[in-house]
Amino acid sequence: MQTILGSGGIIGNLLAQELRTYTSKIRLVSRQPKVINSDDELFPANLLDLEQTQNALNGSSIAYLTIGFPYKSRVWQEAWPKVMNNVLKVCSEQNIKLVFFDNVYMYDAHHMGHMTESTPILPISRKGKVRAQIADMLMEATAKKKLNALIARSADFYGPSTPLKSIITEMVFKPLSKGKTAKWLGNSHSPHSFTYTPDAGKATALLGNTPDAFNQVWHLPTASNPPSGKEWIHMVAKEMAVSPNYQIIPKWIFNISEIFVPFMKELNEMLYQYEQPYIFDSKKFEELFFFKPTSYLEGIRRIIKQDYTAKVSQKDDLLY
The missing domain is CATH 3.40.50.720 (NAD(P)-binding Rossmann-like Domain)
Known part of the structure; x- marks a missing residue:
């Protein structure tokens, strides 16, 4: 068992x-x-x-x-x-x-x-x-x-049907799929592994x-050479065929909002992970088990195919 x-x-x-x-x-x-x-x-x-x-x-x-x-x-x-x-x-x-x-x-x-x-x-x-x-x-x-x-x-x-705990789902995939502006925390030019x-x-x-x-x-196996926040947004937008509009959520918003919104306080203390390069090395696992992690582009394509393509098709059907 x-x-x-x-x-x-x-x-x-x-x-x-x-x-x-x-x-x-x-x-x-x-x-x-x-x-x-x-x-x-x-x-x-x-x-x-x-x-x-x-x-x-x-x-x-x-x-x-x-x-x-x-x-x-x-x-x-x-x-x-x-x-x-x-x-x-x-x-x-x-x-x-x-x-x-x-x-x-x-x-x-x-x-x-x-x-x-x-x-x-x-x-x-x-x-x-x-x-x-x-x-x-x-x-x-x-x-x-x-x-x-x-x-x-x-x-x-990040992944198909990932629940609300995935920041990239909430800040990038969902808003872009609705034609809205994506958001990012910290430094959008820093690479970030997922x-x-x-x-x-x-x-x-x-x-x-x-x-x-x-x-x-x-x-656990994680693709190397992660995209920066800006690159994540552009990759997702390209695969969705939408504009890669995005905005950075400044730290001062968290400092003010945490007074009124408890979740913002919880997230604020973790912002340091988005203000600098965040690169996760899984070579130990990959080399021992001969495991090649899913590439970021392939991961993005699978997520869009499973979680967003059907929704777009349904919207198109309503036009006829």
Whole structure:
């Protein structure tokens, strides 16, 4: 049995599909799990509760922690350490391998221009400090040989049907598809890596089913030579055959708006990632598994074909 803790999100759903390559026994765990494959086992549970976590993991050989909490520092500070502690405890007691799907918030802000698995950990944001804390909890447990675990780390997301958590979907794809002006944060001339979500799902399943991959950190496959913000916008606009109009959201807007809009405060502390080159290196994974990440242009074309072409066709039909 391979169990996904925190199913229902884009990564959990893609992972469930990819795991069919390795097993027919897949358990999906969340507060309200929904079937991805026809024979998935659904297990409602709250991972903040130790007993429910134990029950959810009973009989599992591999667990994938892909849970997502609301984008609020206070929630992360309260919930993440509890969940990680519960999952580590149960996995160690039941001899379950653990794969933790992570991000790059904990990396030193001065090293964003070339992020590898050995990039220094020195978070400057509240959410980054939480991420550093829980990653340290996991690696400490593996160092003490309490369990076998690995961290699968991703850059920012982009991909078909990506939920609202994808900034590039909300700021670029959606407005351009409606003929509106795209937006960008920080410096539009700085390159910015994005991990294509289908690649992330495939790679996470592969890592979980590769015994030698455990007890280390992995960067999930992400195309090299990322476009700048301006180049992202122009590439998407060209493929949509629309004008690449865009505007930069200045930092002062965040400084003022965060007083009235809590989400702006949450996003403001992460703006440093858009004010400088953000380049994610996944050569370690690519070279070991002979995996070529989806190119940015191909990723953009697939997203438009799946998420936007049908909508445009429907609008055209209304004209006749």
